[in-house]
Amino acid sequence: MTQLDDMRRAIRENDPALSRFDPLPRIICLDDFDRGMCGWTQLVGNYEETLDAMLPGYAQHSHAMLSTLPNWDFGSHGGVDGSYALKIATRPKKGAQNVAIKRLTFRKAGPIRLEAYFTFKPEATELALSETDIRSFGFLYDLQIGDTSGPGDRVMPHLRFLNAQDGQHAQKWQFKRKTTPIKPIGTAGKTITHYHLAPTDWEDLPGGEQRLCYNEIPTKVNWHYLRFDFDLAAMQATHFQVNDRVFAMDGFDCIRIPAMKNLWCMLNLAFFAETDTDKRAFAYLDSVCLSGDF
Amino acid sequence: MLPENLTAVVARNETWTGTSATEPYEAGWAREAVVFVRALKEPKGPLPKARIEISADGMHWCHEGSEFDLPAAKDAVTFQRISHFGNFLRVAASLPNGSEITVLVTIHLKA
Numbered sequence: 542m543t544q545l546d547d548m549r550r551a552i553r554e555n556d557p558a559l560s561r562f563d564p565l566p567r568i569i570c571l572d573d574f575d576r577g578m579c580g581w582t583q584l585v586g587n588y589e590e591t592l593d594a595m596l597p598g599y600a601q602h603s604h605a606m607l608s609t610l611p612n613w614d615f616g617s618h619g620g621v622d623g624s625y626a627l628k629i630a631t632r633p634k635k636g637a638q639n640v641a642i643k644r645l646t647f648r649k650a651g652p653i654r655l656e657a658y659f660t661f662k663p664e665a666t667e668l669a670l671s672e673t674d675i676r677s678f679g680f681l682y683d684l685q686i687g688d689t690s691g692p693g694d695r696v697m698p699h700l701r702f703l704n705a706q707d708g709q710h711a712q713k714w715q716f717k718r719k720t721t722p723i724k725p726i727g728t729a730g731k732t733i734t735h736y737h738l739a740p741t742d743w744e745d746l747p748g749g750e751q752r753l754c755y756n757e758i759p760t761k762v763n764w765h766y767l768r769f770d771f772d773l774a775a776m777q778a779t780h781f782q783v784n785d786r787v788f789a790m791d792g793f794d795c796i797r798i799p800a801m802k803n804l805w806c807m808l809n810l811a812f813f814a815e816t817d818t819d820k821r822a823f824a825y826l827d828s829v830c831l832s833g834d835f
Numbered sequence: 836m837l838p839e840n841l842t843a844v845v846a847r848n849e850t851w852t853g854t855s856a857t858e859p860y861e862a863g864w865a866r867e868a869v870v871f872v873r874a875l876k877e878p879k880g881p882l883p884k885a886r887i888e889i890s891a892d893g894m895h896w897c898h899e900g901s902e903f904d905l906p907a908a909k910d911a912v913t914f915q916r917i918s919h920f921g922n923f924l925r926v927a928a929s930l931p932n933g934s935e936i937t938v939l940v941t942i943h944l945k946a
Contacts (some may be wrong), residue, residue: 577839585847592848592875604843606861611922613892625864632858666894 557622563768564832565654569645572829574607575623579829581605584640584811587734589727596724598638598736605629605641610825612665612760620827621658621764629824631816633664636676638738641826642811649835650690650773653808655680656830658764661704661814664821665759672755673705676817677715678824681737682771683809685800695804696776697737697796700746700769702753702783705817714749714781714788717742720796737796738813747792751783764827773808838946839864845926846940848875856927857940859893863922865944870926871914873939874906880934882907887915890923905936 542550549566553559558573572579586599608628610618620626631637647653663674679701686693699717704710719742726732754763770780776797778790810831814824845857862868872885884902903915905928917924926940 576836578841583844595848600848603845603847603858604860606843607839607841607864608861609863609922611861611863611892613894628861630858664894665892 559830561621561658562656562830563654564656564830565652565834567833567835569653569831569833570643570829572643573623574625574627574826574828575620578605578607578627580643581627581641582643584642587726587732589729589732594726596734596736598738601632601637602639603630608825610762614665614758614760618760618762622827626825626827629812629814631814631822633816633819633821635817635819636740636815637822638813638815640738640811640813642809645808645810646806647773647808647833648806649833650687652770652772652779652834654832655682655769655771655810656832657767657812658827659767659812659825660762660764661822661824662762663759663816663818664823666820667759669759670757671759671820673708673710674816674818674820675704675822676706676815677701677703678812678814680767680769680810680812683807683811684773684776685804685807688805691800693800694776694797695800695807697798698771698778699737699796700781701743701813701815702751703743707817712750712752714746714751714783715743716746716793717796718744718794720798723798733801735798746788749788751786753784762825839944840946841865841944843942843944844939845942846938848937848939850935850937851928852930852935854927854929856888857925859890859923859925860942861893861922862920862924862942862944864946866918867945868917868920868924869914869943870917871912871941871943872906872926873912874909874936875939876937877909878905878907878934878936881931882934882936883928883930885913885915885926885928887917887920888925888927889920890925891921893923896925896927
């Protein structure tokens with residue numbers, strides 16, 4: 542630790558909004574949803590001429606919301622330190638997914654750190670704990686090298702907490718190396734699509750079993766901390782932590798597909814939810830901090 | 836800071852038949868909303884009025900009282916202004932047998 546690191550840490554720890562994060566030296570964004578949507582939007586699928594060309598996986602997506610986590614039995618739950626959180630809600634159909642995305646580019650291919658306070662729960666349509674109604678909560682990056690720094694790939698690290706599958710409480714972290722086949726869209730030769738959140742090809746993260754706190758009725762939630770470190774130079778994950786657990790990332794890898802002609806220096810980050818029943822799944826983000834070493 | 840202002844696309848290329856509605860949308864932070872409905876394809880059959888519905892919990896819905904025309908032709912647009920709606924908001928319509936409309940529904944919200 543240099544004197545500058547010490548000073549930076551002291552200043553940040555004096556700020557309640559930052560002291561619950563451990564950011565790298567440069568904060569790219571600190572998104573507290575008490576301030577609004579902070580640049581998080583829908584993941585819309587690609588299309589040309591007609592929206593009918595959009596893959597069904599994307600067509601189901603809808604807009605995230607600013608939510609107070611309201612519940613029919615005790616009212617608004619609120620966030621970690623304010624009234625609002627970003628809510629990602631699926632449709633009420635088994636296997637339905639929804640995604641919120643933020644689209645950036647990077648200025649240095651070096652270490653970046655994603656931190657967030659998150660929680661998830663099913664829609665409380667039954668007077669039952671419903672702990673296996675959510676299939677998963679997860680997040681991903683969509684990254685591509687700079688236009689002169691190649692050769693290289695488009696790289697998409699994915700991690701999801703598989704909470705339940707077909708009613709079985711799984712409670713483990715998984716990753717993905719494969720997407721669906723790349724499919725051209727339209728006739729102009731400019732647009733392609735693939736569905737990287739397809740339910741196939743998830744693999745267990747070695748040692749990735751984790752029992753998260755969930756409360757005793759379907760309306761109560763507890764907030765969780767996550768941190769995911771990634772090196773944009775090596776295009777490798779370097780650290781993954783959720784609450785008190787740090788997971789070894791030796792067995793982790795990303796979806797890697799050929800670089801595309803229009804996505805140079807892309808730095809997209811997204812969070813998603815999936816439901817395991819015909820009931821809406823809700824994922825909530827209280828706040829997200831993305832930082833980098835540059 | 837400028838007040839929050841959001842354009843949320845809550846139904847995109849969804850074909851409505853029978854009793855249909857947009858997914859519940861939480862907007863308790865907003866003081867006002869304008870809902871736009873655009874027909875993305877030529878509608879079929881007689882079209883009923885669309886209605887605004889509100890809810891305490893996103894599961895149990897009440898007719899807010901506002902009704903407005905659904906767009907009668909491809910790319911036609913209709914809208915409804917809403918205020919004082921609490922938190923959960925949706926657009927619903929009950930189409931008669933044989934009627935169909937493919938919609939783009941957008942909610943514009945302002946704090």
